[in-house]
Amino acid sequence: MKHYTIKMFRTDYNTNEKCLRAIFNNRYGKDFECPKCHAKGNWYLIERRKRFDCSCGFGIYPLAGTIFHKSETELKDWFFAIYLFASSRNGVAAKEIERQLGVTYKTAWRMAKQIRLLFSQGNQVLSGMVEADETYVGGKRRGKRGLGAEGKTIVFGMTERKGKMKAQVVPNAKRATIFPILNSTIKKNSTVLTDELHIYQTVAEHGYNHDTVKHKIYEYVRGKVHTNSIEGFWSQLKRSLDGTHHAISPKFLQQYVDEFVWRYNNRGETLFPLLVAEVAKRCVSGVGKMI
Numbered sequence: 001m002k003h004y005t006i007k008m009f010r011t012d013y014n015t016n017e018k019c020l021r022a023i024f025n026n027r028y029g030k031d032f033e034c035p036k037c038h039a040k041g042n043w044y045l046i047e048r049r050k051r052f053d054c055s056c057g058f059g060i061y062p063l064a065g066t067i068f069h070k071s072e073t074e075l076k077d078w079f080f081a082i083y084l085f086a087s088s089r090n091g092v093a094a095k096e097i098e099r100q101l102g103v104t105y106k107t108a109w110r111m112a113k114q115i116r117l118l119f120s121q122g123n124q125v126l127s128g129m130v131e132a133d134e135t136y137v138g139g140k141r142r143g144k145r146g147l148g149a150e151g152k153t154i155v156f157g158m159t160e161r162k163g164k165m166k167a168q169v170v171p172n173a174k175r176a177t178i179f180p181i182l183n184s185t186i187k188k189n190s191t192v193l194t195d196e197l198h199i200y201q202t203v204a205e206h207g208y209n210h211d212t213v214k215h216k217i218y219e220y221v222r223g224k225v226h227t228n229s230i231e232g233f234w235s236q237l238k239r240s241l242d243g244t245h246h247a248i249s250p251k252f253l254q255q256y257v258d259e260f261v262w263r264y265n266n267r268g269e270t271l272f273p274l275l276v277a278e279v280a281k282r283c284v285s286g287v288g289k290m291i
């Protein structure tokens with residue numbers, strides 16, 4: 001992974017103009033063809049209006065539909081907050097943004113909320129060898145699996161071997177909850193690896209090859225049959241939530257899981273440019289508001 005240093009950041013994104021251009025280029029590409037006169041890459045910036053105009057008079061607002069839309073916070077401050085997220089391992093608290101940028105807590109909180117939208121999980125399909133498992137997060141007591149889970153929030157996850165993963169907060173670990181998620185996420189005929197918990201006993205009936213790990217007899221690894229990838233993810237997630245001894249609200253936990261999954265899926269990559277690209281990918285409309 002190439003580390004994106006603060007020095008690089010300060011050179012690349014020290015003005016609102018540079019940030020605006022980055023959004024435009026990520027969203028449309030430098031050589032974007034004007035929809036009106038078909039000239040290519042003929043855009044000049046009217047910074048005051050946060051708009052790019054073609055010489056024919058056609059204009060594009062690259063921030064329309066993005067997480068920055070209608071924000072009065074300067075774009076370079078937004079970029080710095082995104083930089084903080086990209087360089088942190090465990091997420092960024094609003095308090096930290098407040099302190100680093102000198103904005104009000106309310107503004108910082110709103111920025112963090114918007115930036116977290118960049119991590120939300122899409123409809124990616126997993127295939128090949130896929131580990132599936134659920135875990136219990138938060139709460140003081142070491143609840144037994146499936147039982148005594150009061151005060152705990154359940155997360156169900158699926159991980160491709162050396163590939164991508166998906167995870168989501170679920171209200172319970174019943175088949176009626178787990179299988180619709182599993183079926184819509186894992187490609188049929190893939191090999192699903194689980195432990196021997198009874199809910200997973202019907203996996204093969206859903207068009208998958210199924211292999212299990214028998215934790216009870218300490219058979220954690222039997223050749224290729226193990227669930228170490230997802231379990232490694234759970235322990236990292238829990239470690240980073242450590243110190244949270246109260247029940248975690250499902251909504252908060254989902255955001256946290258999304259961020260963690262995004263980091264996992266982009267492991268080994270330089271995260272800052274990827275996050276800037278996510279801004280462009282996740283606009284409300286594909287082409288943005290044009291006038």
Ligand SMILES: [Zn+2]
Pocket residue numbers: 034035036037038039054055056057058
């Ligand atoms: Zn034009």
